[in-house]
Amino acid sequence: MLVTGGGGFVGSHLVDGFLARGCEVVAVDNNVTGTTDNIAHLANEPRFSFVSADVSLGNLSEALPVQGKFDVIAHFASPASPADFGRIPVEILRVNSQGTQNCLDLARQHGARFLFASTSEVYGDPQVHPQPETYWGNVSSIGPRSVYDEAKRYGEAITMAYRRTYGVDVRIVRIFNTYGPRMRIDDGRAIPNFVSQALADESITLYGDGTQTRSICYVSDLVAGILLLLDSDQTGPMNCGTEHEMTMVELAELIKDIIGSKSEFTFLPMPEDDPLVRRPDLTRITTELGYQPQVSPKEGLRRTIEDLAAQIGVPLKA
Structure with missing residues (x-):
């Protein structure tokens, strides 16, 4: 398993979730917003390794200098706080565009399942409430939040393009407010x-x-929903959160x-x-995957x- 953004808040918990299943996990992070403190408890875990790299680089071998054969590539590398939107906007756009494409290219090479961490922000300031996956959103393409909202919408688009064009096995999860x-x-x-x-x-x-x-979702519930999606035959996008x-x-x-x-x-x-x-409409994930936040x-x-x-x-x- 490869987790980009594996030193981040959600990414590090996903790493723990994979390890709890007995998987071998490689985390990649450049620690722009992540930190090795989040994975310090894994220092002596033989099934875990950490690679410091920027997945947004133009050269795939430099962006993802990883070894081994991967079954799953989970792309969770992206700053996600509104405070970051004005501080590092170009980096946010790049990690969700070039970074996503790099991860998709690696998944294509390995025949791996690819998971894209999308967001409820693709719905923008919604005019439909709660928000189902079928809602296309109300998003400004030029406002201060657009660097994240539109970047994630692009990430979803290129993920589906790789599925249609190259047959990459993909999953898209739309993450709601997690803590x-x-x-x-x-x-x-x-x-x-x-x-x-x-x-x-x-x-x-x-x-x-x-x-x-x-609508706030505790991180362990989010990880449980992500793993259900990964195990399923559903492509998504699929909302994950709580009501x-x-x-x-x-x-x-x-x-x-x-x-x-x-x-x-x-x-x-x-x-x-x-x-x-x-607030997410959780009909799909609860009825199709049996998701129940705890x-x-x-x-x-x-x-x-x-x-x-x-x-x-x-x-x-x-």
């Missing part, structure tokens, strides 16, 4: 932001009136409650193109808060 241990405290996404502010009893920053919604939809105010209140924080709220203007609602938001957030607090050395209140 859990190994998120970066400075990630820029809502949960790490809320947690870091609440731990310090600082004002929690919300945008607009805080009524925009997200635990909540407003940003509700999410912040829950985090405050778990921490016992005294933080107040500060409201700032909405960022451009920020989606107002987000971790409640309260329990998942408790585990995530413990991990983020440990990252910055802040003791949790008893």
Whole structure:
């Protein structure tokens, strides 16, 4: 198994999922947003190896300097935080275009199954709610989020082109808002932001009136859904997430409650193109693959808060 972005938040958990099945796994990452800390627990695992490389390079042998025969190539290399969209936009476009093509070429050479990590962001600011896989989305091609949204839409397109043209065995998973241990405290996404502010009893920053919604999925549930898709004969795209939809105010209140924080709220203007609602229609993955998320938001957030607090050395209140 090859996992690009294997040092990242979701990628490192997928590596663990493959290893738990008894697989041999190679992770590739250039650590732009990933970190070897996420795979440090595998230092003595003989079935695991790490390769430092940039999958976006134009030369395939330099982009993926890996040895061996691969059955599965899972392409999870991509910055995914809105904070990264303005910081490294070209890198995001490149890893989902040239990087995806490199991974597809390697899959074609090896006769491997290829898994593309797409995103709920392909739906943009949706006008259909919840979002089924048949919805084509409402996406700006020129806004600040387009570097991620459109890059993932392109990634889906080239993945399907390789299936139709070369017969590559592909899977596409559309990942909804995922959280859990190994998120970066400075990630820029809502949960790490809320947690870091609440731990310090600082004002929690919300945008607009805080009524925009997200449906949060604990990372182990996401990995379980990905493995079900990989094992199936379904190409996708297939949504994976949960129906635990909540407003940003509700999410912040829950985090405050778990921490016992005294933080107040500060409201700032909405960022451009920020989606107002987000919830997956999970009909396909539940009926066709038997997917059933297990971790409640309260329990998942408790585990995530413990991990983020440990990252910055802040003791949790008893």
